[in-house]
Amino acid sequence: MTLADFPHRRQNLLTGEWLLVSPHRAKRPWQGDASPPDAQRAAAHDPACHLCPGNTRATGEANPDYDGTFVFTNDFAALLDKGGEAGAEHPVFRTEPATGEARVICFAPDHGATLARLPVDGIARVVDCWCDQSAELGAKWAHVQLFENKGAMMGASSPHPHGQVWASDFVPELPAKEDLRQRDWLARHGTCLLDAVADAEIVAAERVVEVNEDWLAFVPFWAAWPFETMVLPLAPAARLEELEPHRRQSLAQLLARLLGRYDALFSCDFPYSMGWHGAPHALGDDTAHWRLHAHFNPPLLRSASVRKHMVGFELLAETQRDITPESAAQRLREAGNFA
Numbered sequence: 001m002t003l004a005d006f007p008h009r010r011q012n013l014l015t016g017e018w019l020l021v022s023p024h025r026a027k028r029p030w031q032g033d034a035s036p037p038d039a040q041r042a043a044a045h046d047p048a049c050h051l052c053p054g055n056t057r058a059t060g061e062a063n064p065d066y067d068g069t070f071v072f073t074n075d076f077a078a079l080l081d082k083g084g085e086a087g088a089e090h091p092v093f094r095t096e097p098a099t100g101e102a103r104v105i106c107f108a109p110d111h112g113a114t115l116a117r118l119p120v121d122g123i124a125r126v127v128d129c130w131c132d133q134s135a136e137l138g139a140k141w142a143h144v145q146l147f148e149n150k151g152a153m154m155g156a157s158s159p160h161p162h163g164q165v166w167a168s169d170f171v172p173e174l175p176a177k178e179d180l181r182q183r184d185w186l187a188r189h190g191t192c193l194l195d196a197v198a199d200a201e202i203v204a205a206e207r208v209v210e211v212n213e214d215w216l217a218f219v220p221f222w223a224a225w226p227f228e229t230m231v232l233p234l235a236p237a238a239r240l241e242e243l244e245p246h247r248r249q250s251l252a253q254l255l256a257r258l259l260g261r262y263d264a265l266f267s268c269d270f271p272y273s274m275g276w277h278g279a280p281h282a283l284g285d286d287t288a289h290w291r292l293h294a295h296f297n298p299p300l301l302r303s304a305s306v307r308k309h310m311v312g313f314e315l316l317a318e319t320q321r322d323i324t325p326e327s328a329a330q331r332l333r334e335a336g337n338f339a
Contacts, residue, residue: 004324012222013185013193015177019224025320036134042112042159051160053109069129070106077102079168100141100168105129105281114150114161114269116259124252126163130276131248133165135241136235138281141167143175146240151271153299153307171280179290198232204312207329210257214250217258219329222321226308227265227328228302229258231294238287239278262298264335272298317337 007022035230050057053065059075083097107126108118115123130146136142148163149156162182171179185193201207201218209229210217216232223229237243243251262270274297279290301308315318 004291004326010222012220012224014181015174016181017318019222019321020313021324022320022322023324023327035075035164038161044110044112046111046160049111049160051104051106051158052111061259065139066106066109068125069108071103071129071133074102074104074164079166083169093106096170098168098170100166101137102164102166103133103137105146105165107163108278111160113261114263115148116269117257118161118256120249120252121257123255124249127243127248127252127255131240131243134276134278137165138239138241141169143168143171143280144278145172145175145275147273147275148273149273151269153271154273171282175197175277175280179280179283182289182291192236192291194232194293195236198234204328207334209261209329209332210254212249212250212254215254217254219325219332221325223325223328224321225297225299226321226323227262227298227332228325229296229332231255231258231296233292237292238290239281239292240276242292258296261332261335262296265332266300266304267299268304270298270300272296 003021004023007020009020011018015132045052047055049055051063053063053067053070056062057075057335060074061072063070063072077150079098079100079102081099081101082093083099086096107113107128108122113122115126118126123307133146134144145166145168146163152159182193185191185196189196197220198216201212201221202218207219207221209219214234216234217229218232219228220230231251233243233247233251235247237247239323259270262272274294276292276294278292279287283290299307308321310319
């Protein structure tokens with residue numbers, strides 16, 4: 001019996017959850033959903049786009065003629081500085097107020113660009129912006145979540161290259177789970193969980209996609225999405241704002257190569273949802289157990305038009321995948337660069 005041929009379960013050490021891997025199912029005939037890929041390249045400026053430089057947004061506010069990154073308060077923010085009132089305490093109907101703020105980060109003025117198609121110095125400007133936003137909002141809020149939804153398949157409301165940042169007065173479920181698991185690992189093993197993961201992945205090599213002097217990109221042993229990857233710093237960092245200039249630059253270089261491989265895999269602008277998990281700012285300096293990391297969760301399964309759906313067993317029992325993380329990593333390594 002080998003993991004590449006027979007069903008088995010793997011545990012996600014960051015959340016404690018298990019997933020089912022069924023590699024033999026990858027051989028079955030496919031007659032599932034085939035969604036058309038997004039258009040390859042849009043014009044550099046769209047007069048109808050709410051995010052392009054100089055254009056007017058839905059609120060009537062005009063964007064400046066920005067030439068780098070541009071950050072503004074989300075016109076339809078999911079979090080406001082005033083939350084709803086908590087209802088009377090009830091064992092069945094529990095609520096609590098939630099406050100915060102949300103911003104949009106335009107990565108570049110070019111409407112037809114993507115993070116993958118930006119030059120390294122353009123990606124570096126986005127990295128700097130992420131770091132600045134984490135520091136600024138982290139000074140006021142318990143948690144800062146930076147993320148990007150790329151492509152209509154992932155629900156992006158605009159094709160203009162952009163991401164978001166949501167800051168909240170609470171620590172959301174996934175970062176809270178990761179905090180507990182990393183804290184427990186340090187208490188039991190005396191090491192950081194993600195340091196141990198990085199060391200083991202580099203030695204194993206089979207799931208590594210990209211690595212440089214400061215960063216590692218790999219398909220996690222417990223990956224849920226077909227071509228999911230994680231990005232880790234190779235030296236301690238708990239939050240984005242702790243990254244020195246040279247590590248920001250090397251991160252931009254690694255992201256350029258990783259995202260180029262994604263686009264090359266199926267010769268398309270590869271959709272995904274990605275986001276950074278850093279130590280919640282509510283922890284203050286209590287971050288010895290934390291390592292900053294990014295998750296890339298892309299939905300494509302077999303081609304630019306066939307996606308993985310989380311349905312049935314995944315929704316009602318536990319996450320399941322067919323192709324192994326090892327084979328996914330190999331395919332990403334073998335992909336070149338799609339322009």
